[in-house]
Amino acid sequence: MQVRSLAGFATYLCALAACAAPSSAPQPTPSTATAAAASAAPSDPYHPPPRDTVDAEMYNGWKQYSIHCARCHGDDALGSSFGPNLVKSLGPTGEISTRESFLDVLRTGRKKEGMPSAAKMGLDSVYFEGLYRYLAGRGSGQLKGGRPARAEQ
Numbered sequence: 001m002q003v004r005s006l007a008g009f010a011t012y013l014c015a016l017a018a019c020a021a022p023s024s025a026p027q028p029t030p031s032t033a034t035a036a037a038a039s040a041a042p043s044d045p046y047h048p049p050p051r052d053t054v055d056a057e058m059y060n061g062w063k064q065y066s067i068h069c070a071r072c073h074g075d076d077a078l079g080s081s082f083g084p085n086l087v088k089s090l091g092p093t094g095e096i097s098t099r100e101s102f103l104d105v106l107r108t109g110r111k112k113e114g115m116p117s118a119a120k121m122g123l124d125s126v127y128f129e130g131l132y133r134y135l136a137g138r139g140s141g142q143l144k145g146g147r148p149a150r151a152e153q
């Protein structure tokens with residue numbers, strides 16, 4: 001009898017204090033914290049939401065651009081002090097107005113001017129088409145820049 005009532009008392013205590021406290025006390029805090037985090041997310045300058053959604057081929061083109069080309073041609077293909085702006089080059093009035101002329105530069109490079117060939121960069125030709133489509137998209141204004149989202153296939 002005594003054991004039973006002790007156990008009952010323990011349950012009663014638990015309900016009153018120790019077990020009830022964790023579930024009821026912190027409730028107001030997480031809801032306000034979540035709201036603050038949610039409203040802060042879009043203004044995070046390091047993780048802006050993607051503006052463009054592209055297919056897998058184009059997404060890989062963007063990735064390869066970031067790996068091989070951005071160091072000379074700049075973020076978003078906007079150029080640097082060393083490499084020309086490819087948004088202009090592949091744009092409506094640019095020098096690289098066709099897919100063929102683009103592939104030609106990529107295959108042979110312009111060694112004397114500082115543009116390496118794809119082979120020299122270690123860029124696999126399976127990515128040529130995606131790279132071209134990504135840069136042509138930047139040139140035409142279809143792609144706004146930044147990290148694109150990859151469409152669900």
Ligand code: HEC
Pocket residue numbers: 064065068069070071072073082083084086089095096102105106110113114115116121123131
């Ligand atoms: C080591 C630096 C460097 C890297 C890496 C590089 N480029 Fe270049 N690229 C240049 C330079 C410099 C030129 C300008 C050559 C000239 O004056 O004709 C150029 C020119 C070009 C042109 C011709 C632009 C025009 O208007 O005539 C294209 C297209 C191009 N690069 C694409 C790429 C792509 C795509 C990649 C990545 C796969 C890449 N480049 C990587 C330096 C680089």
